[in-house]
Amino acid sequence: MLQKSASFPGIQGPVVTIVMDGYGIARSDLGSAIAAARKPTLDKLFANYPNITLRAHGIAVGMPSDEDMGNSEVGHNAIGAGQVYSQGASLVADAIASGAIWQGAAWQQIVAGAKAGRSVIHFLGLFSDGNVHSHIDHLRAMVLRARDEGVKAVRIHALLDGRDVPETSALDYLLPFEAFLAEVSSGGFDARIASGGGRMNITMDRYEANWRMVDKGWHTHVLGEGDQYASASAAVEALRVRFPGTIDQDLPPFVIAENGQPVGTIEDGDSVVFFNFRGDRSIEITRAFEEATFDKFDRVRVPSVTYAGMLQYDGDLKLPRRFLVDPPAILDTMGEWFAKAGLTQFACSETQKFGHVTYFWNGNRSNKFDGETYQEVPSDVVPFEQRPWMKAAEIADAMIEALKSGQYRTLRCNFANGDMVGHTGNFRAATMAIEAVDLELARILPVIDALGGVALITADHGNADEMYEIDKKSKQPAKNADGSFKAKTAHTLNPVPLILYDNVSGGKLGLAQNATAGLSNIAATIANLLGFEKHAKWDDSLLVVK
Numbered sequence: 230m231l232q233k234s235a236s237f238p239g240i241q242g243p244v245v246t247i248v249m250d251g252y253g254i255a256r257s258d259l260g261s262a263i264a265a266a267r268k269p270t271l272d273k274l275f276a277n278y279p280n281i282t283l284r285a286h287g288i289a290v291g292m293p294s295d296e297d298m299g300n301s302e303v304g305h306n307a308i309g310a311g312q313v314y315s316q317g318a319s320l321v322a323d324a325i326a327s328g329a330i331w332q333g334a335a336w337q338q339i340v341a342g343a344k345a346g347r348s349v350i351h352f353l354g355l356f357s358d359g360n361v362h363s364h365i366d367h368l369r370a371m372v373l374r375a376r377d378e379g380v381k382a383v384r385i386h387a388l389l390d391g392r393d394v395p396e397t398s399a400l401d402y403l404l405p406f407e408a409f410l411a412e413v414s415s416g417g418f419d420a421r422i423a424s425g426g427g428r429m430n431i432t433m434d435r436y437e438a439n440w441r442m443v444d445k446g447w448h449t450h451v452l453g454e455g456d457q458y459a460s461a462s463a464a465v466e467a468l469r470v471r472f473p474g475t476i477d478q479d480l481p482p483f484v485i486a487e488n489g490q491p492v493g494t495i496e497d498g499d500s501v502v503f504f505n506f507r508g509d510r511s512i513e514i515t516r517a518f519e520e521a522t523f524d525k526f527d528r529v530r531v532p533s534v535t536y537a538g539m540l541q542y543d544g545d546l547k548l549p550r551r552f553l554v555d556p557p558a559i560l561d562t563m564g565e566w567f568a569k570a571g572l573t574q575f576a577c578s579e580t581q582k583f584g585h586v587t588y589f590w591n592g593n594r595s596n597k598f599d600g601e602t603y604q605e606v607p608s609d610v611v612p613f614e615q616r617p618w619m620k621a622a623e624i625a626d627a628m629i630e631a632l633k634s635g636q637y638r639t640l641r642c643n644f645a646n647g648d649m650v651g652h653t654g655n656f657r658a659a660t661m662a663i664e665a666v667d668l669e670l671a672r673i674l675p676v677i678d679a680l681g682g683v684a685l686i687t688a689d690h691g692n693a694d695e696m697y698e699i700d701k702k703s704k705q706p707a708k709n710a711d712g713s714f715k716a717k718t719a720h721t722l723n724p725v726p727l728i729l730y731d732n733v734s735g736g737k738l739g740l741a742q743n744a745t746a747g748l749s750n751i752a753a754t755i756a757n758l759l760g761f762e763k764h765a766k767w768d769d770s771l772l773v774v775k
């Protein structure tokens with residue numbers, strides 16, 4: 230049981246955590262949609278309330294190195310668990326480096342399954358080195374291992390990124406990889422890219438926002454239906470001419486064919502590895518491969534395959550059944566321990582981030598703890614640069630209603646705007662996204678005051694704080710040939726804010742900045758605000774009681 234705090238009785242009213250997804254602290258105003266936004270409420274918060282910065286990238290959130298940006302999964306895991314676990318990116322890299330992955334039953338079944346059939350392994354996943362959902366080096370290692378174990382053919386189904394990496398970088402990955410595949414295709418081994426498309430166009434939907442994407446992906450990868458090209462790089466070049474201005478993540482699907490025949494449809498007896506390690510965008514396609522009865526779209530033909538995910542994406546649902554590397558065992562989350570203490574908890578976001586404040590928050594578990602209530606506001610299915618306000622107002626409505634109901638001791642929400650609009654690379658829309666969040670904070674905070682509560686306002690990682698690519702050499706914003714700035718769609722390496730909105734303690738409470746303060750210190754801070762000591766496993770609280 231969590232112990233009652235000896236030094237602080239806890240806030241009488243509700244304790245609220247607001248995650249502004251993708252809101253980092255920019256190093257420079259140039260290129261920051263946050264600096265360019267009109268945000269009087271946030272300006273007042275930074276000027277008048279205790280606030281510090283938190284590390285939200287790299288080793289501080291369980292990534293392999295400090296070159297790795299943060300992301301929603303590792304960020305919400307660290308917030309919710311109050312601890313830092315080695316995350317998928319690190320676990321897979323380590324399993325490959327040590328060779329443990331090849332000794333595991335899942336890899337051996339993938340190889341044995343393929344050999345019992347046509348001896349084909351399909352590798353499907355996000356084709357970049359973003360290290361948010363996947364890493365191309367993991368794919369390369371698996372192709373080589375498959376060859377060395379005597380598999381006859383591999384087929385790669387490449388989801389183009391442009392969201393965790395520069396927005397038109399697909400050829401930087403495809404051309405060297407095609408050369409690599411050509412080089413290893415000898416002595417009876419045949420390795421080719423068979424299909425692909427932009428990750429926000431096909432296959433990688435999340436939280437059931439738009440099953441149509443998965444439907445299109447199935448038709449592309451499994452059935453081999455769609456526009457045909459001679460190679461993936463030729464497809465990308467042609468699609469860029471046909472759809473000018475379309476960035477990689479949005480490119481339409483393509484199928485690689487020879488003499489009119491797709492080179493890599495997925496057939497009975499094949500093996501399939503979905504090589505993303507992150508779960509949110511892996512679950513729907515995995516369900517399409519694994520579920521016997523399935524009503525999300527017409528699969529037309531369901532090949533009988535040996536299927537594995539890089540990790541298990543949902544431990545509660547056991548999805549997928551077979552996986553190459555064990556996921557981090559995230560234990561003792563604040564959701565669990567607050568439930569054990571009998572606290573009522575409310576979580577809300579719109580579809581695009583709903584799982585972030587529920588499933589990621591609770592250590593990648595889809596089942597609720599006792600006393601938790603979840604509310605999902607359905608997201609629009611549109612390009613978010615066209616609706617930068619997204620569902621911020623509706624999330625605020627839900628939070629205000631939940632607050633006023635008096636039913637919840639602690640509440641949390643995620644505003645998707647800074648992140649989802651930041652990923653479009655549209656600077657103007659991103660400023661509006663931040664302005665929308667600011668407007669809604671101005672609605673929620675007075676309600677918290679009226680109830681005698683407090684709020685922690687923070688973020689999971691940066692995004693809208695850096696909307697221009699930074700040139701690696703000069704460290705300055707990079708420019709296009711025409712002199713305009715190069716739009717950046719990915720997350721940033723910047724820290725995030727932690728603001729304590731407190732009008733009830735009379736200045737008794739503050740936040741302690743220290744060199745290692747990070748997202749994993751938030752759980753203990755919330756526990757203290759609720760009047761509890763932190764769980765022994767959680768990183769230290771940042772709350773100062775004067």
Ligand SMILES: O=C(O)[C@H](O)COP(=O)(O)O
Binds near residue numbers: 302648
């Ligand atoms: O999945 C995505 O949209 C991006 O790769 C990462 O964004 P998120 O980590 O904020 O979800």
Ligand SMILES: [Mn+2]
Binds near residue numbers: 250
């Ligand atoms: Mn995020």
Ligand SMILES: [Mn+2]
Binds near residue numbers: 652
């Ligand atoms: Mn993001």
